[in-house]
Amino acid sequence: MKILIIEDEPELRKSMKQYLHQEGYVIESASDYSKALEKIEVYDYDCILVDINLPQGNGLDIIKHLKQNHSKAGIIIISAKNSSDDKILGLDLGADDYLAKPFNLAELNSRIKALIRRRNFDGNKLIEINEITIIPEERAVKVHNIPVNLTAKEYDLLLFFISNKNRVVSKNSIAEHLWGDDSDQIDSHDFIYVHLRNLRKKLAEKGCVDYVQTIYGIGYNFKISV
Amino acid sequence: MKILIIEDEPELRKSMKQYLHQEGYVIESASDYSKALEKIEVYDYDCILVDINLPQGNGLDIIKHLKQNHSKAGIIIISAKNSSDDKILGLDLGADDYLAKPFNLAELNSRIKALIRRRNFDGNKLIEINEITIIPEERAVKVHNIPVNLTAKEYDLLLFFISNKNRVVSKNSIAEHLWGDDSDQIDSHDFIYVHLRNLRKKLAEKGCVDYVQTIYGIGYNFKISV
């Protein structure tokens, strides 16, 4: 899960980054709208947090821009307490949620989670990428519409790859996501090889292309163009 | 893990309770010191959060009281921004940490976690309860000084019982702790029976008393007087 934070206050930006990173998201940030637009042009984000009351420029334009370009990113507006007009305008433009400052980080996190859940489950009940179809509600996976029987770890691994598609993920970040906080205490992450192998095998059996590119010494890249 | 919150502001108290409960702690609260003292007399807490600047009474006395009675509870002082004197006095009296208002709940949570970790790992490297010895660093358990070979789930289960000793824990709360947030989506928690049985068996093999009392229809109680 990749998140873009657009926020000018350095303190707040930093603590948001830190907290959300720790929660397992991949975080990038921009301190103003022009930098944000640059990033949006280049990368895909799953969720964008926009502070809508920055001094230099209009955050609504970002939302407009995203919607015009049919971005799939979820948008959460962060607004100062007093200014509710822009907030409403933003929601009208298609933002998904808003959060008034000051907020606590756990609250932010649960909003993000809720948003991601909504996007994954309600909006489009299916995640479809070429021949792969994922039905998150059932934790089920199909290739060429043939069911593939994945174990929990294999499913988690696939979902992690897909939510980081076209991005290089390290073995460490895989371990963090699939085994949680204590994974750094573990010396060897060899079992990733095993689960990856089993995943590749099961997908290949149903005629799926091997999208998982091994990047020697670095990690893996689930390379796909939808 | 049982936590006592001593805080007079109803709003803050409520949100602390709610958040920490959601994080899996058992929470009790008191709105003033006399009520707090009553609770302290009756129950054992793992951690006590004391707002040290309440209007009626002196929070330092609570800390003194706890220390004089050799309470094992960790103490975190919550203090208003301005008053640092009492904070320092409190730390001198043996409080473990402090947190200035306003704080965010995630921060509070991480302080509590850190405190519990310190208590469990650094201070006394061993947890000793009658014939059971736990070496958390190694996730190792001994009974009558004989090593017991527990699996991860069995160890977690034992630790959960011990950190809630003399307290009734429901099957649901066990599931929440051992399997995390998604456990409520699971219909049956039958595997707890299995893990509990294996744990009991392994402990009994080494001559350990069965401290785990089954409370029909409710849960279990790890009953022990140290």
Added chain:
DNA sequence: TCTTCTATGATTAGAATTTTCATCAAGTAA
């Protein structure tokens, strides 16, 4: 108080999954 019923807990065996281990293959740098 004594059955009978029902819900909950215990037990066991076995299936499925996860992890470990040993070995082989391939990439990288000297």
Added chain:
DNA sequence: TTACTTGATGAAAATTCTAATCATAGAAGA
């Protein structure tokens, strides 16, 4: 090339979970 590191593979071991069966506590009713 050679040495070294990283990744892949297969088989076996360990752990976790499922499912079927048995046992017991508590409730309901005679």
